[in-house]
Amino acid sequence: MEPTADHFPLTVVGSSPSLPVRLSLAPYAAVPGGFDGAWWPYSRSLVAELPALVEAMDGVGSITRVILGIGLWPEIPHQIPVRGHFVTAGWFVSDHEQHEITLCSYRDGFRTLLIVPPATEPDTAAWLMNTPVPVDGSSTATELLALATARFDMPDR
Secondary structure: OOOOOOOOOOOEOOOOOOOOEEEEEEEOOOOOOOOHHHHHHOOHHHHHHHHHHHHHHHHHHHHEEEEEEEHOOOOOOOOOEEOOEEEEEEEEEOOOOHHHHHHEOOOOOOEEEEOOOOOOOHHHHHHHHHHOOOOOOOOOOOHHHHHHHHHHHOOOO
């Protein structure tokens, strides 16, 4: 089943006037087994990108840990400073979806986000930021990225 656009409203939370956090969230627990939203970082520097994401997610609980694949991030420190505290980073080399991040909160459980790679074309990224994963979780992050790339790389569009 191909997902449809128009599910997640794009939430742009300002971390700085020049680079807002590109984040799209569904209401909590709205997508059981799927993604809770999408995040489109500007770079592959986790140290530079994660603090703004964590600050933007403060409304859903204090983020204390993140879990992600190492495929997109050339360097992942064990702890990353975020506004007066540290967020612990855990990672997987394989057998974990490389295009997702799980944000863990001591108060509100966890949220899993699709990571839209920084170099993604804007129209492809916009579609990904607004496309839900089917409730049964049948589309992985990699499958969604391939679907979006194929959709927007078609010559007769």
